[in-house]
Amino acid sequence: MDRIRSAFNSVIKSERYSRFTLQPAEDGERHVEVKLSDDGTEVEEEQAGGSPSFRPAPPQKQSRRHLCFVVTGIAVVFTIGFMIGYFSQREPEVATASVDLRPGAANRSAAGPTLTTEPPAVAPEAQDAQMDWADVRKLLQEKLTSQALEKTLSEFTLTQRSAGSQGDTSQANHIYNEFKQLQMDPWNDVHYVQLQKLDSSRPNRITFGPNDFQLAGFLAYSAAGTVQGKLVYANYGRPEDLLVVQEKKVEMKGSVLLLRAGNISFAEQVDNAANAGAAAVLIYPDVQDFKYVAYTTLFGHVHLGSGDPYTPGFPSFNHTQFPPTKSSGLPKIPAQTITADQATLLLARIGGPEPDASSGFKGGVNLRNYSLGGILDVTVEVNNQLVNTEIHNVFGVIKGFTDPDRYVVLGAQRDAWGRGYARATVGTSVLVELARAVQEMVEKDGFRPRRSLVFASWSAGEYGSVGATEWLEGYMSSIDRRVVSYINLDGVVMGRGSFIASASPLLYGLLESTMKEVDSPLGSGSVYDLVGKAAWQTKALRPMTLSDSAYPFLASSGIPSVSFHFISPQTENYIYYGTNLDTPDHLDYQTNHRTSEITALAAQFAGHMALRLVHDHLLRLSVGQYGKTLLQAVARVYDHMNKMKMSGQLQGVSPSWLSQARGSFYRAAESIRNDIINTDLSDKEACRILNDRIMKVEHSLLSPFVSPVDTPFRHILLGRGPHTLASIAETTDAAQLHTQLALATWTLQGCANAMVGDIWDLDNEI
Numbered sequence: 001m002d003r004i005r006s007a008f009n010s011v012i013k014s015e016r017y018s019r020f021t022l023q024p025a026e027d028g029e030r031h032v033e034v035k036l037s038d039d040g041t042e043v044e045e046e047q048a049g050g051s052p053s054f055r056p057a058p059p060q061k062q063s064r065r066h067l068c069f070v071v072t073g074i075a076v077v078f079t080i081g082f083m084i085g086y087f088s089q090r091e092p093e094v095a096t097a098s099v100d101l102r103p104g105a106a107n108r109s110a111a112g113p114t115l116t117t118e119p120p121a122v123a124p125e126a127q128d129a130q131m132d133w134a135d136v137r138k139l140l141q142e143k144l145t146s147q148a149l150e151k152t153l154s155e156f157t158l159t160q161r162s163a164g165s166q167g168d169t170s171q172a173n174h175i176y177n178e179f180k181q182l183q184m185d186p187w188n189d190v191h192y193v194q195l196q197k198l199d200s201s202r203p204n205r206i207t208f209g210p211n212d213f214q215l216a217g218f219l220a221y222s223a224a225g226t227v228q229g230k231l232v233y234a235n236y237g238r239p240e241d242l243l244v245v246q247e248k249k250v251e252m253k254g255s256v257l258l259l260r261a262g263n264i265s266f267a268e269q270v271d272n273a274a275n276a277g278a279a280a281v282l283i284y285p286d287v288q289d290f291k292y293v294a295y296t297t298l299f300g301h302v303h304l305g306s307g308d309p310y311t312p313g314f315p316s317f318n319h320t321q322f323p324p325t326k327s328s329g330l331p332k333i334p335a336q337t338i339t340a341d342q343a344t345l346l347l348a349r350i351g352g353p354e355p356d357a358s359s360g361f362k363g364g365v366n367l368r369n370y371s372l373g374g375i376l377d378v379t380v381e382v383n384n385q386l387v388n389t390e391i392h393n394v395f396g397v398i399k400g401f402t403d404p405d406r407y408v409v410l411g412a413q414r415d416a417w418g419r420g421y422a423r424a425t426v427g428t429s430v431l432v433e434l435a436r437a438v439q440e441m442v443e444k445d446g447f448r449p450r451r452s453l454v455f456a457s458w459s460a461g462e463y464g465s466v467g468a469t470e471w472l473e474g475y476m477s478s479i480d481r482r483v484v485s486y487i488n489l490d491g492v493v494m495g496r497g498s499f500i501a502s503a504s505p506l507l508y509g510l511l512e513s514t515m516k517e518v519d520s521p522l523g524s525g526s527v528y529d530l531v532g533k534a535a536w537q538t539k540a541l542r543p544m545t546l547s548d549s550a551y552p553f554l555a556s557s558g559i560p561s562v563s564f565h566f567i568s569p570q571t572e573n574y575i576y577y578g579t580n581l582d583t584p585d586h587l588d589y590q591t592n593h594r595t596s597e598i599t600a601l602a603a604q605f606a607g608h609m610a611l612r613l614v615h616d617h618l619l620r621l622s623v624g625q626y627g628k629t630l631l632q633a634v635a636r637v638y639d640h641m642n643k644m645k646m647s648g649q650l651q652g653v654s655p656s657w658l659s660q661a662r663g664s665f666y667r668a669a670e671s672i673r674n675d676i677i678n679t680d681l682s683d684k685e686a687c688r689i690l691n692d693r694i695m696k697v698e699h700s701l702l703s704p705f706v707s708p709v710d711t712p713f714r715h716i717l718l719g720r721g722p723h724t725l726a727s728i729a730e731t732t733d734a735a736q737l738h739t740q741l742a743l744a745t746w747t748l749q750g751c752a753n754a755m756v757g758d759i760w761d762l763d764n765e766i
Contacts, residue, residue: 131447136611137517139445143437144603150596152429157584161424163195163415163460163467164389171414171428172392175457178432179396182439184455189393191316191470193308194386195463196220196301202383204336206282208376211345217297217337218384219266219283220463221309225334226381227280229256231350232373235361236262237269242276244361248353250374253277258346258373260286260363261337262573265547267304267464270335280380281335284343288364290575294341299417299578301462304329305712306552307469310386313709315474328710334382340365351375391459393467398438400614402450402684406691407482408613409454409559410434410606411468412489413461413549418580422587424461426595427489430603431455437607449614451484461490461549462578469552473708476557481692481699484613485621488550488563491577492602495568495590499527502544503562504554504698504718505629507609509622511562512536514608521566521598527605542572544718555713555720558699560621564605566598617687618676621694623669623755626717630748633717634662636729637741644732653738657745664752671756693757700751705743716747723747 156174161167172188179186197220198204204215208231232252235241237259245252257278259269266283273281285298303309308316309327338346344365350373355361361370394414400406412427419425435455441447460466472479485507503511515528515536522530531540544551550561567574568590576582584595591598612620637655644650672693679686702714703723713719721727722740731737753762 130450130615131445133612133615136441136447136615137608139441139447140437140607140611141604143440144433144600144607146597146600149429149433149599149603152433153425153584153596153599156425156428156432157419157421158425159419161414161416161420163463164387164391165415168415168459169392172394172457172459175394175414175428175432179394179435179455182396182436184396184398184435184439186394186396189395189467189471189474191308191391191393191467191474192318193316193389193391193460193463193466193470194310195389195460195466196222196384197387199383199385204383205381206336206338206342206378207381208346208349208378213338213342215297215336215338217299217339218382219270219299219335219337220301220384221303221330222270222335222382222384223331223333224382224384226379227256227334228377228379229254229279230374231256231258231346231376231378232278232352233258233347233350233361233370234273234372235359235370236260236264237272237281238264239272241359241361242272244355244359245372248355248372250352250372254279255374256280256282256378256380258282258284258343258350260284260289260343261298262286262289265545266300266335267302267329267331267546270302270331270333271304271329274331274333278333280333280382282338282343282346282378282380283335284338285340285575286343286363286365287340290340292575292579292581294344295339296579296581297339298337299462300337301464302331302335303327303464304331304546306465306546306556307473307712308466309464311470311473313473313707313712315470317474325709327712334380336380336382346376346378347371349376389460391467393459393471394457396435396455398435398442398449398453398455400451400453401448403688403691404452405482406451406484406695407454407479408451408484408487408610409456409553410487410489410610411456411458411549413458413465413467415459415462416582417462417578419583420462421582421584422491422494422574422590423577423582424490426493426587426599426602427491428457430489430492430599430606431457434603434607434610437603438611449611450617451614453610453614458549465549465552468549469556472552472557479557481695483553483557483559484619484695485609486550486553486559486561487606487610488548488553488561489602489606490549490563491565491574492606493587493591493595493598494565494574495571496521496566496592496594496598497530497569498567499531499564500540500542500567500572501562501564502542502548502550503564504544504560505625506560506621506623506694506698507562508537508541508625510609510612510620511540511564513620514605514612515540518605518608519601521594521601546713546720552712554698555715555718556702556708558702558715560698562609564602566602617681617684619691619694621697623672623694623697626697627666627669629717630662630665633725633729634658637725640729641737644734644737649732650734650737653734653741655741658741658748661745661748661752664749665755668752668755671761689757693755696754697751700754701747703743703747704750705747716744 158167176186198218204218206213232250232255234245234257255278257273261283270281305327309330311322312325312327347365347367347370350371352371352373352375354369354371412431413424414428416424458467501511516526518527520527520530544554548563550563553559554561576586588595637658641650641655681687701716703716706714706723711721716724725744728737728740756762
């Protein structure tokens with residue numbers, strides 16, 4: 001019998017076997033696809049490569065007579081072997097013995113090994129069987145309850161959790177152990193970053209006249225030094241505010257600019273002030289915008305960027321390996337926060353002209369008007385010091401069953417100024433509870449995600465997404481075009497009664513469907529009903545700003561990203577961020593004492609988006625949604641260039657180049673849509689090829705013509721810098737406009753080419 005089997009195997013090995021897959025072609029015909037590896041073995045189904053419409057060249061002709069002999073020989077050997085094996089080796093079935101090696105099995109097997117019957121082999125089709133989406137939704141909702149979140153919230157509540165502190169490290173270990181218990185293969189990512197902190201021996205201070213204030217709050221990454229200048233009030237420090245001051249003939253060059261917090265980030269306020277010639281900046285919370293005690297101190301950072309500003313564009317693994325480079329977003333002037341009562345004393349003595357009543361400069365201090373100053377001398381002393389700090393990012397993963405090398409990342413910052421309850425505790429609790437719920441769905445309920453879910457806990461988020469950005473910079477070659485999406489869990493609960501979100505246009509469709517399927521925190525209808533069915537994008541969507549934790553993922557790394565927030569109807573901001581008042585009591589007040597319930601709904605919302613992205617064969621990324629955003633941006637460039645031509649500032653440059661590239665993008669998006677319609681979406685390889693084309697969109701919108709060291713936010717639509725279409729639509733320098741227009745055109749054309757896929761289908765009409 002062994003000789004017969006050996007002969008049979010030798011015959012089999014002498015032939016090359018292949019797998020045949022029927023693929024629909026664009027003309028409606030079905031062609032046979034032959035897939036062979038170089039060594040004659042079958043190519044695994046999960047391996048991406050080739051094209052669904054690929055047809056190999058016909059094999060070389062062989063002798064029909066020789067082929068007939070081979071087939072006849074195989075049939076004879078197979079028949080003889082089968083009959084001999086059947087009649088000579090029939091035996092009664094015997095249970096297979098196996099030893100139970102699971103924990104606690106020693107007591108169960110004291111009398112000897114347990115006899116179990118091995119289950120039948122699972123057919124390949126059954127292994128890929130997917131749970132119905134309605135069942136996935138139901139399971140997720142059942143596991144993410146307010147009771148579970150209330151318990152987790154209490155576990156992660158700390159009184160002090162600044163980046164790199166003992167509390168931060170302790171919580172990192174806690175999260176690591178949680179992931180380890182869930183068997184999520186956790187790992188740490190360690191960075192050595194430069195964080196700026198107060199100098200305990202030399203406090204920051206301001207002096208004017210006989211008044212000398214030592215300051216408890218501070219703005220990280222401020223320039224250090226002592227500056228004296230005339231005090232000038234400029235509202236929020238926006239460009240339109242500075243214009244009001246200029247029109248009133250108040251000199252800002254060399255001044256100390258007094259600004260109230262809000263509307264734009266601290267970093268943007270300081271950058272605007274420096275561009276206007278100010279020598280220093282003081283920022284305070286006006287009682288009109290921040291209704292809390294007047295002696296509350298503010299904390300924040302003024303780096304106009306993200307990550308460690310002393311290793312721009314590269315990771316902070318070891319500073320000794322890199323040159324002493326600084327981020328272009330570091331301010332060159334001192335900046336400091338003061339309290340509302342300190343600002344009131346300054347405003348009462350500032351003097352100078354008064355702004356028009358329509359300017360919106362008047363705040364909540366009990367003054368007849370907020371004068372613009374230019375008379376009172378003020379001295380600002382900032383002594384912040386840089387501290388080399390070790391920080392830890394913590395990760396856990398639930399691996400996919402079909403495409404484990406494609407990831408959906410969910411992340412939350414772990415550190416905060418003070419207690420940071422809404423800032424850090426809520427997001428961290430959602431992160432851990434989501435990981436626990438999904439892992440239980442996989443282990444106990446049979447859920448089989450196609451793609452992997454990565455859960456990330458970031459440190460040094462308060463300093464400008466330092467931990468997250470350093471991870472992106474350190475591992476971009478490993479995660480490049482593998483991360484399907486980033487879902488930000490920071491600030492998901494800031495109130496009750498309304499909802500806002502910021503996202504890549506690729507995620508608009510997923511956001512809308514999730515809003516329709518997740519219950520409203522008011523208990524009636526869905527989140528979609530909460531914001532109003534008509535024009536939901538206008539009511540719920542907000543541009544993603546520099547201060548958003550998801551921004552570096554989107555604008556620096558080209559990863560489709562989303563942030564969302566449950567808020568109170570009367571305000572979109574949680575006023576306690578960056579203060580010591582970010583406590584459970586204050587968040588309970590904002591949510592009408594339903595914090596755990598709203599947190600559970602936020603977890604369901606984030607989980608719904610994540611699981612949808614790992615459940616379906618085809619990624620829920622809407623390429624067509626970029627069309628409107630792109631059209632609006634190109635139209636603004638057209639209008640601006642036409643005005644410059646009419647004024648004689650621009651000659652010999654046409655925006656038609658950009659318009660043609662936009663047309664290429666539109667046609668590429670249509671080709672993806674048509675291919676989706678004409679593709680059998682049960683074919684895993686065909687879907688993987690389509691998904692790879694879709695995933696190229698966001699990353700290909702990063703300009704390859706700018707350095708991430710100098711211009712980290714390289715996205716031409718959603719980034720920051722002269723390469724963006726928004727900047728091109730405003731620049732009055734004809735030479736710069738000409739250059740940036742050409743580079744933006746080729747970036748957009750490159751994106752369109754990447755979306756098409758095969759090089760023989762590239763659009764060459766530009």
